[in-house]
Amino acid sequence: MLQHKIIDMEKGPWKGENWWVSQFNFEKEVLDTLELPSKVLIHDSTLRDGEQAAGVIFTKDQKVEIAKMLDNAGVQIIEAGFPAVSPADQEAIRAVCNADLNAKITCLCRAMEKDIDLAKKCGVSGAIIEVPVSYPRLKYQFEWREEDVIEKALRVVSYAKESGLEAHLFLIDSTRARMEFLESLVTRAVKEAGSDKVTVVDTNGCINPPGIKYLVKKIKSWVNVPIEMHCHNDFGLGVANSLAGVENGAESISCTLNALGQRAGNSSTEEVAFALECLYGVKTGIDFYKLYEVSQLVKRLSGWSFPPNKPITGDNLFTWEAGIPTAALMKNPHTVEPFQPEIFGRKHEIKLGKKSGKANIHWKLRELGLTLPEERIEKVLEDIKQKAITFERALTDEEFIKIIEENSK
Template structure:
């Protein structure tokens, strides 16, 4: 019988679902998936998505199954505005949103693009207000109320995006949300870790505190400066946040945004959510977007990298062939990848046997041992893995009498 931690696609820790663990959480019944690759992801230095690429990416995201697509910021350029319009008119299932500053001109641009809603940003972090914008807290409150009402009057769904939330003072957040909820009431509010500087525990605390202040759904938008983007997003979900933001491949400014593919797999495999996401499409989408962005993936990138499913160590090869979930936490096919056995310094007899079988060849134990030793020596000398051609050359030398 399948358990939430163990079925045909993955085998993760059963303690994720232990009652003492689950009872500590305030998980929402449903999760809404918001992709920001076309806006925040494009803010990666040097990354430019042209109009045709943006439309293609939106189509891929829609096929993946995300609920919302943040298609861009119309104020950036005429081409960005045109791309948003084309995405809106592409007949996608996902709801299309635009990014807007808290000013009428930006909101009007979003309306002209025909989007369903907007991400309405305004700074709230103390360092931002003191050193970057030089706005008072009263000005922030007033601008927020005016902008939310202006957008609502024009029929837009409004996600209020008080960025740098994790560095805002709590007394200010309480006043801000009290005023905004009474005088404007956005449709949802994002908790934004703009600098990626909150710990998971701190993020959970902040979400729980804000939920006491507001009566609308909370969203979570985090960055990865300390390598905690996925962890803080999941901590927000554990505290009750209903909408998760992210970018494919973790694209974004500095160390990037939360990697959406990581969050999606975690939500399904580690928390048991049944998302309307085609996880098996992740690898292809990741590679295509990496190519368009000119940002190659690290080999050990979780979920969509190559190394998580590449095996050089010979130990446990028979187990890997028969029961891969004894080695991997989830099957490569879950996210559209394949396992690859490679030859190098750590190669053992089991690996060589598998590769020989793939080549339709047989060898004695003595010949296999010779191949192993030559492969190891080559891998050490090369300081890397062998190409298929290099492996075949060694095999041909050892088995020449049979070929």
């Protein structure tokens, strides 16, 4: 019979005051497969890649407000925009740079000297220099030779460094590039031009976590500079792929609040940061109460709605209607939830509907400051279920109060 080490389930990195996740995340056999960096930086791109979502526009003042709140939440790097888009974007980036933030401010640049000049004038500390690298993009979109891309990248990375900026080599569509070309480009950009960072970009969201692990390991074997992940979410794997990169040594993640972005969006800032904290034990320095606040601001300003069951920040994440889990929630919320709403300054919400049980009624009575004899609970529950079926929805507090009044006569 196999023998397993007996652990104290109440004590360990899997359990905090407001969360309780799987202890298997922290098994030695699991940890031995990972190459986690000592620290992971969050590089929020809401103001650039998030704004590229169709129909979304943030004003200068809105960008400054979002940036201040991100900074206050502990985000270490903020991508403030793309200066080449318009003079208005340049003005907004300058305003963010002048907001006296602790976070480093970056902006996106094409592999063109004039874009580096714009970045310098805006006052950013880092230029994210984008170069297309995938076979289909080079052949069918840009009609560039691989040698031309290498020449452009070396020239503009060197120019950015000479201009006093950090240079981030941003490899558009990395996950569909020829490996031989990618190795030559990355190696030369770092060793000859002095690129400070290499960003792996899954532009089409079309790779799986094992593929990301393979690619990051390859790049880490070529150069000794920080690797950043920038993953899109077309197959719903943006967060998983970002974390897979970190598992193999990537030191930062480029992401957007609420996963805002083109098509299916990007890796979600709040999801990757909270997963790092709870599932990997990696400290991010993020205040999740404040991060939730800015995520809600972005939700309002963008005009985009999100599913109520969206991970981490969904409106219904801590909402219960079914009776059995509500009863468990009253005993100990860790039984039915991996983390608690207090982390985000939120609270539980209990609905009364077809699937409710007596525990729902007790919760609501306490919440609303009402009383009801125990012997009448069963009748009230029957009335709630019948009305919910008739209305085809959960009941409002006013409708519940009316039922209580009718059963108190």
